[in-house]
Amino acid sequence: MDHENHNHEKDHENHDHDSHKNHNGDHDGHSHHEHHKQMVQDFKFRFWWVLTLTVPIMALSPMIQEFLGVDWRFTADKWILAALSTVVYFFGGWPFLTGLADELKKKQPGMMTLIGLAISIAYLYSTAVVFGFEGDLLYWELSTLVGIMLLGHWIEMRSVMSASSALEELAELLPGEAHRVKEDGSTEDVPVDELQQGDKVLIKPGEKIPADGKVVKGESSVNEAMLTGESKPVDKADGDEVIGGSVNEKGSLTIEISKTGDDSFLSQVMNLVEEAQESKSRTQDLANRAAFWLTIVAITAGLITFGAWIFFTGQSFDFAMNRTVAVMVITCPHALGLAIPLVVSRSTSIAATNGFLIRDRAAFEQARNLDAVIFDKTGTLTEGTFTVTDILNFGDDFSDDEILKYAASLEKNSEHPLARGILEKAKDTWEPDEFNSITGKGIEGKVNGKSVKVVSPGYIRENEMDYPEEEVEEISSQGKTVVFVII
Template sequence: MAAHDKSAHSHAHHAHQPSTSVHHDHKHHDHKEHHAPSHPAHHKHGPHDHHAHHAHMVEDFRRRFWISLVLTVPILVLSPMIQAFLGLGEALRFPGDLWVLWALSSVVFFYGGWPFLKGIAEELRQRNPGMMTLIAIAISVAYLYSSAVVFGLAGKIFFWELATLIDVMLLGHWIEMRSVLGASRALEELARLMPTEAHRVMPDGSIQDVPLDQLQAGDRVLVRPGEKIPADGVIVEGHTTVNEALLTGESAPVEKKVGDTVIGGAINGEGSLVVEVQKTGAESYLSQVIELVRQAQETKSRTQDLANRAARWLTVVALGGGALTLAVWTLVMGQPFDFALERMVTVMVIACPHALGLAVPLVVAVSTALSAQNGLLIRDRTAFENARNLQAVIFDKTGTLTEGRFGVTDTLVFQDGLSEEELLTLAAAVEQHSEHPIARGIVEAVAHPPAAEDFEAIPGKGARARVNGEEVRVVSPGYLREHGLEVQDERVDRLAEQGKTVVFVVRDGRVAGAIALADVIRPESKEAVRQLKAMGLQVMMLTGDNRRVAAWVAREIGLDDYFAEVLPDQKAAKVREVQQRGLRVAMVGDGINDAPALAQADVGIAIGAGTDVAIETADIVLVRNDPRDVVSILRLSRATYRKMVQNLWWAAGYNIVAIPLAAGVLYKLGLLLGPAVGAMLMSASTVIVAVNARFLSVE
């Protein structure tokens, strides 16, 4: 973790280009190679250590600020300029007062200004002058010049301006770092989801409380009502509901029974469970999510490159502008050196690119943590930022837009006196003894099918049984043809044209009705498509199903286009075909047979991954099987970019007005900014940037 710590903790000395306070400045990760964490200790200690270290730095700036502020009071009282301004004359003067003033100011300069003096050394060593360089030069010039006056040079003493400037800078850093801490805290909150201990069930049935790091795959653990599940595993005893909201973003509690998988960190509901551990440490879902968030936060944003370049130019402008201001006021305007020096210091302070360096990394930190909390896992930061420019979304059909299981879509009744519910109930009574997918679909449509007797399968054609004393058969169209029971009904023909599977219910030798089944369209699909189209995107579908089924699904949910009868190895070519229309394309699939298409797309989105976050070819992994999460990730991408742009304007835009004011262009109108006021403006822009990033949301 050495590289990580070095960059993450450079804020300790505040000796960095400001962009590294949250953002770790290294080359862009290819997350397709970083699909799983390899160091469990990294997850166990990394976020906590970073958080604790950052909290220590907040405390350090707070302490330096208060001590410097207390010392500033006598500095103000002893400063000749302040005494003259208040009309006190010689009332507060005493022998050696200037030496006391110098001593107090020296303490503020070296103690309060230490983070900035340390920072300039680091920035110059890295040949990357930035905010620390500007502040250090400003306070050093003020201190050295004022000290020279105390030691006999003719001029004015600037100690009061030096002290107030350092106070404001320390206060600004303290407030800003608290905001940064809030932005990065989400990662630690994820790590905190795990309990500290587990109730391991021993071979003799006794319960032993053990630390999590002692759990191994195959162990069984007891999870009592209301407790956190200690590891990823499968339920071997018990029935309950589980709250996975903080892990997957799924707000409603999820019902769990024997055989179902559970995620470590989820909160058990009302039932007691025995869980067999499957994954621990770095292999667990939560550890992988934390690693993905950390990698995404560290990945260099393209927008950050722009911000860094702007910050470097602003540093050059500040240094050059300060020197030019000094020269113009002394050589051209003929003003005293101390007046020109004050203008120079103000220009350098007000142009500090600190807010510019934080503008993008803070938004990155907030957006990646926010996405993880909502089950939207970003594996490739660049792809996520590019998602805002997408023009088309292609969905895989089976398991993505549909549920991948047969369900009843239509019921047709041919006999008088028989309702659709009664027809379905008769069919379900027969089919409850069958394991066929069509039979399962019919049975699931009826809450409590009645008992059936004398069940018998009709190989390849259906099944028969006695229900309430009547013989009932559920059979295929082929069976009807063989037995001369043809049905002439255009409704049946229309259902067949839609690619639906139609079965017939025969009661006592007469065809009582027909039931149509199809792959069930997810209720959320239609809403997802509607919202994507409202965002200006074209929505398409890829499927290996026949053209009739594809046309029906496309019509039902309002797709713009579809590709049917596409073999898995042809999907990538279809994505390429859409790209050749000049469209930037996202592919949404389950990440298994859709891998080539996910890789071909401009943005690959794996949906319904559950606990499998290590999907090789996806740029973004959506934990839930909800197409509306595609809308959420696109909205978050757009909102993140908007926040970045807003922050860049806040960070740099105010300089357009502030630098000329600091240089004294409105001096003749009586408007003049002092260094402390300049520091307040600069600090205010930094705090605004930090607070604005915190208002980012998925909605």
């Protein structure tokens, strides 16, 4: 009798079976995603219009012409400039004006208040100048500020939308229908929405489990990689818990539904994703606090500027107002509205690309201070496929290559992820004469006239077979999966 130890590195083996969207979780995720998509399109649409109008506004602005050393003035140019800027102010600046109103209503002035105040002062002051008030036109400052802020919010909403797509992907893990078992033992196909606690459901090989529950009949292995990150299928038998959205691989299972709707594991994960999207990082909170103080500074600096020019220098009202507006508009930093969204967008994109599920943006931001990371399973760190890395031969009757050939020949009829790794390692195989699955333990059959078993350590322990435990334990302690080949 020869025992061969195959060692496989492991990661996610994704199974793509039927995907449907007619269940509750998907409706919530879909509407959430659609809301973000509409906001992205809204900011994008407003930005491109404002950018288009900014070109003639800049060209018609006397201050910009003076800076460039040109003179493009003509009759009624101020009125055209005012008309274009009015569109920019009300159409492009509308999200910031409504945001200003909301923040003031909540008595929490922040970024929207700062932006809304700056563009309102620039617009109202410049319009007064058009109607005869002595001063400089600041419409160009209005249009550039609105354009940059729209761009920043567009970028931020795009990152939020890409994160919200994770909700749709999670929702699609659930099947659309389930095989509910009737009292007479027959089954009926019903929408997952109609399943209730206590219902019994039949899950056939290759199907997704429709809801959380407990196995009441049958044995099989279940792929939970998409939910738990554990790449190796988990053996399930009578009394074991199963998670909705995981994939049943081999045998048929009958489960009793224990959790549905918001109580299910998948719904709780989706809630965590949604909370993460709505949470703000420390940097974003810092930006909002900075915006609050900048608003106070802008108003205070404006009042001080106005008072200083009027009472201490004896300048005219027009002169003092001109300087006051300039100070208050300049206080609103363009970069603040763009820098934070760019950081959020880039970090979210990198995290999503690498498969990170971010529960709390503030915690994610603090990750830059980490010195060490402890992982609870090897599947999180490995490559995504099983492969043979070590062969321990406990006998002299067969060579390593022969043992591998026997194992691969038997695994040809298996759909287990481990089988793929063994088949890829073997150079050639025989056709098996017999094949049988030992549920939850491995497979057996006849290959090249010999009885062959490919089994788990659990089978060896149950049958009290002897093997060099120290050698096997050394391999297993490295996080490698061990199987035995018995010939």
